[in-house]
Amino acid sequence: MNNTVSEEATELGQAVGEAIDAAGGVDLAREFERDPAARGDVVEGLLGPLGIWEIAPREDQVQLEAAAEACRAAGGRLLMYPIAERLARPDGKDAILLVPTTGRRVAVHADLDLNWAAATLRGDAARLTRRGPLIGEKLAKFVAEIDTEIDEDLPQENVELVITLQSWWLLGVLERALADTVLYTNERQQFGRRIITFQGTQFRLSDVVVAVQGLSELAKYTLWSIAHHGRSTALVDAVALRVSALQAADTVLRAGHQLHGAMGFADETNISQYSRHSQGYRRLPEGETRSELILAELISRNGWTSLFPIAAGAARRDAVRV
Amino acid sequence: MTEGLDVKTRPDFLAWLTEHAAELADINPRPDDELETRVDKSFALLGRLNAEGLAGWGWAEEFGGFGGDATDRAALYDALTEAGFGMPEQVGALEVLGSALTAFAPELARRMLPAVLEGRELWCQGFSEPEAGSDLASLRTTAKQTADGWIIDGQKVWTSLGHRSRWCGVLARTGDPGGRHRTLTLFWVDLESPGVTVRPLQTTTGEAEFSEVFFDGVVVPADHVIGEVDGGWKVAMHLLQYERGMWAWQRQAIMHAALDDLVATAGGHPTAGDTIGAAYVALAALRVRSRQTVARLAAGERLGPEVSIDKTLLSTAEHAVNDAIRALRVNDFLFGDDADSKRIRGEWYYSRAASVYGGAVEVQKNIIAEHVLGLPREDRRG
Numbered sequence: 001m002n003n004t005v006s007e008e009a010t011e012l013g014q015a016v017g018e019a020i021d022a023a024g025g026v027d028l029a030r031e032f033e034r035d036p037a038a039r040g041d042v043v044e045g046l047l048g049p050l051g052i053w054e055i056a057p058r059e060d061q062v063q064l065e066a067a068a069e070a071c072r073a074a075g076g077r078l079l080m081y082p083i084a085e086r087l088a089r090p091d092g093k094d095a096i097l098l099v100p101t102t103g104r105r106v107a108v109h110a111d112l113d114l115n116w117a118a119a120t121l122r123g124d125a126a127r128l129t130r131r132g133p134l135i136g137e138k139l140a141k142f143v144a145e146i147d148t149e150i151d152e153d154l155p156q157e158n159v160e161l162v163i164t165l166q167s168w169w170l171l172g173v174l175e176r177a178l179a180d181t182v183l184y185t186n187e188r189q190q191f192g193r194r195i196i197t198f199q200g201t202q203f204r205l206s207d208v209v210v211a212v213q214g215l216s217e218l219a220k221y222t223l224w225s226i227a228h229h230g231r232s233t234a235l236v237d238a239v240a241l242r243v244s245a246l247q248a249a250d251t252v253l254r255a256g257h258q259l260h261g262a263m264g265f266a267d268e269t270n271i272s273q274y275s276r277h278s279q280g281y282r283r284l285p286e287g288e289t290r291s292e293l294i295l296a297e298l299i300s301r302n303g304w305t306s307l308f309p310i311a312a313g314a315a316r317r318d319a320v321r322v
Numbered sequence: 323m324t325e326g327l328d329v330k331t332r333p334d335f336l337a338w339l340t341e342h343a344a345e346l347a348d349i350n351p352r353p354d355d356e357l358e359t360r361v362d363k364s365f366a367l368l369g370r371l372n373a374e375g376l377a378g379w380g381w382a383e384e385f386g387g388f389g390g391d392a393t394d395r396a397a398l399y400d401a402l403t404e405a406g407f408g409m410p411e412q413v414g415a416l417e418v419l420g421s422a423l424t425a426f427a428p429e430l431a432r433r434m435l436p437a438v439l440e441g442r443e444l445w446c447q448g449f450s451e452p453e454a455g456s457d458l459a460s461l462r463t464t465a466k467q468t469a470d471g472w473i474i475d476g477q478k479v480w481t482s483l484g485h486r487s488r489w490c491g492v493l494a495r496t497g498d499p500g501g502r503h504r505t506l507t508l509f510w511v512d513l514e515s516p517g518v519t520v521r522p523l524q525t526t527t528g529e530a531e532f533s534e535v536f537f538d539g540v541v542v543p544a545d546h547v548i549g550e551v552d553g554g555w556k557v558a559m560h561l562l563q564y565e566r567g568m569w570a571w572q573r574q575a576i577m578h579a580a581l582d583d584l585v586a587t588a589g590g591h592p593t594a595g596d597t598i599g600a601a602y603v604a605l606a607a608l609r610v611r612s613r614q615t616v617a618r619l620a621a622g623e624r625l626g627p628e629v630s631i632d633k634t635l636l637s638t639a640e641h642a643v644n645d646a647i648r649a650l651r652v653n654d655f656l657f658g659d660d661a662d663s664k665r666i667r668g669e670w671y672y673s674r675a676a677s678v679y680g681g682a683v684e685v686q687k688n689i690i691a692e693h694v695l696g697l698p699r700e701d702r703r704g
Contacts, residue, residue: 103653138528139667140657190457199700200684254674261455261678262480262532265525265671272526283656289593289649 005065005220012052013069019046020077026176026270029078029277033141036134040112043081057087057161061227068168068223075172078270078277080142082109084165090158093117098162098285099126099148106135108280111144118148119156121163121242121286121294123235126150139279160231160238164222166281167238167245171212171219174245174252177274178208181256184263184271195259204255211251218244225305232302239295246288249278335376335401343405346370351408353576353669354661357529361444361486364410369441371398378439385424386436391620396571396613403575411483412438415445417568419491422508422561426549430510434489446487448478448511448535449558455480456685458493458558459503463537465494472509472547474540480679484533485522487513492537493554506554510546511537527668563625565680567615570636573676574609577643580669581605588650597646604642608635627693630686637677637686644673 023046024031032039047053047070057067067087074083085095094114097107101120110116111134118126132145182205185196195201218241225237256271257264264271286294343350349366351359371377380395381387395417402409416438423431437443454461463476474494481490490511497505513520517540522530549557581601588594615632618625648655648670654663655670677683691697 104657106657135657135659137657137659137663137667138526139655143657189453190455190460192457192460198684200687257674258677258682261682262450262675265527265675265678267524267526276526279656283652287649287652 005069006062008062009065009069012050012055012066013073015050016047016052016070017073017076019050020074020079025077026273029080029273032080036111036142039081043079043083047083052083053086055087057165058158061223064223064227067165068219071165071168072172072175075169075174076176078173078176078273080109080277082112082114084169085109085162086114088158088162088165090117090156096156096158096162097128097146098159098166099128099146099150100285101150102286102290105146105148106140106143106284107146108143108284110146111142117156117158119159119162120150121159121239121291122298123155123159123231124150124152125154125156139276141277143280143284155231157231160226160234163235163238163242164219164226167215167222167241168219170245170249170278170281171215173274173278174212174215174248177252177256177271178205178212180270180274181205181208181259185259188261201259204259208252208255211248215241215244215248229305233305236295236298236302236304239291239298243288243291243295246282246291249282250288253278335398336404338374338376339401339405339407342374343407346407350406351410353408353580354665355408357531358486360408361411361483363408364412365441365444367407367441368410368412368439372439372441381420381435381439382424384428385420385431386439391622392568392616393620396568396616396620399572400575403579406579409572409576411486412441412444413572414482414569415447415487415491417564417572418447418561419445419489421564422491422548422557423510425560426508426557427510427547430546430548434510437488443488444483444486445489445491446481446484446513446533446535448481448484448490448492450480451477452479456682459506459555460499461493461495461506462499463492463494465496465507465509465542467496468541471544472542474509474511474537474542476537478535478537479523480532481520481535482532484513484520484535485530489513490535491548493558496552496554501552503555505552506558507551508548508554508557509542510548511540511542515540515542517541525671527671529668531672562680563619563629566629566633566636567612567619567625569680570608570632571612571616573636573640574605574612577605577639578609580647581643584647584650591650594650597649601639601642601646604635604639608632608639611635627689630681630689630694633680634683634686634690637683640673640676644670 020028052070055063055067057064071084082095085097089095093116096117096119097110099107099118099120110131116128118128120126126148128146128148130147134142134144185201186194188195222237222241226234253275257275260269260271263269266272349363349370351363351367368377376398378387379390379398380392383389399409420435423434438445449458451461451463463474463478465472465474474492476494490513492509492511493506494509495505496507517538519536521534523532523534525531585598611632615625615629647666651666655666688700692699
């Protein structure tokens, strides 16, 4: 596999980051919370001129990496806009929405007036029969009601792509949360010293770094897998990446809250924003437990090609027995 | 629930509350009420319970109570949640500051306690500052002595219910800042005094549960010193027994009710057994430990650093119980728009604070390591 990202992709990520920073960075999330209807035009104005909607991630690995880096940069500024969903759009559509298979029918960003394709985490196609307004509750400022019809026999193209790109967005959020937490613990003085000098703080931050680095490597592996494997294998890897992202998010944001102390509970701090606004992607279309169940199902159905062929062989043998 | 308390009081709180629950429904501060409503109802409920001869047990008669000890108060808190009542918002600060007043300023206690017990007033604790959280001894709010009292200047933060409180126990510096914990004094400050500004803070949950409190030349009478001048640390350590001990007891009662409710609403969830079981184990450990702590407080024992174990068990249980609720009711947690969903969201975020308030869990672990186990102190250079 190739675990480095091309220079072109890195440069695009930087450009996306700079454009969002120039417009306020994380403060844009606060602005969008006050006026969610504004986000379509604002983001179009920021990212359109960079040509990111011309990226065709299916064409080659460089464009795939560029799409991923754009999502990571957007996540790193908590850009509350369906950048992953738009970059992963199937032919003839504006964007692709992941919809839940159980519980209340809702989806992140479904309020935006786009020509949506839709699919489940299992890879089945879905049809949106209704898009409602935003729910607007504290943890669901950008989550809207939907109605769907799921077609369990019809695979939807680009599902693995949108799952992967969303995980790259989440990776960006977590990297930023880590960076902010390091910054805060470096500045915060208690007991006459910066709290980052306490071993307890250092251990906690180390756990976070391990979680983020592990996710980052897996995210790069998954891009390679999408570019080199058939759809069924790539879907397994994409859902595995999602599970990993959800686990990492828990480690990172728990530590972020704890190390920010009481400050982390005041909405004026960014850690509170990351924690609140990432809830949608972390719980939808399926939360951690259901994502794990779906991953197990997909592995037994599609098989599993991993970096570690022995384990993959064992999994295939088990799958046959099941 | 595990074994109850050895209650000496009459009447039987649980029987009385169960019998009158329907009649008191309008003044029950339900956890799914908005904060301001909960405070209003808490005033009404505590006042009524006091008039009926219930709230007031556990406080000496000279302070407006009915006699008894900490066990009686703990029994009332337990019975309230068991009978389906929300915990009155006053009792957190009452335990902490009431205990300090009765032990170190009995004259003030005689004047102040009845207003809380009768449901007329609420208090708050002015300890944390922007630069002094877990490291309380570095606080910067000052009190300067005048001919007939003190002048307080400075700022407090994370003051729970500051915006609804009449009185605040303010820890301030009365000497050289280099003296750290040796130059602190606890004052009893009227928040209606000129020079006091209270600004509620917007939190992650959306509830303005805590405030910033600013003191700009606030005059405090000489007889509003709790304990001795420069003796504030001793008083603070005394009240921490209640903050870490009795507060944990109140929270375990609240969490038992929440877990009960979870079993009723989501007990059939595929992972309910595992999730609820783990939470229950954490909660049972807290209750047993806390029950012993309450009995020791009641017996007049001086609790030492071991009360940090209670606080640590509390934060573990808070995380486990509220994580279980989130896991099993994830739809409600994420986007439920009814009052109960708002409650579980608020409680979950509040549970994260349990490992921060009253001394962060890292500090509790340090205390356990250095003062309970007697391990060497962490190197202070850095």
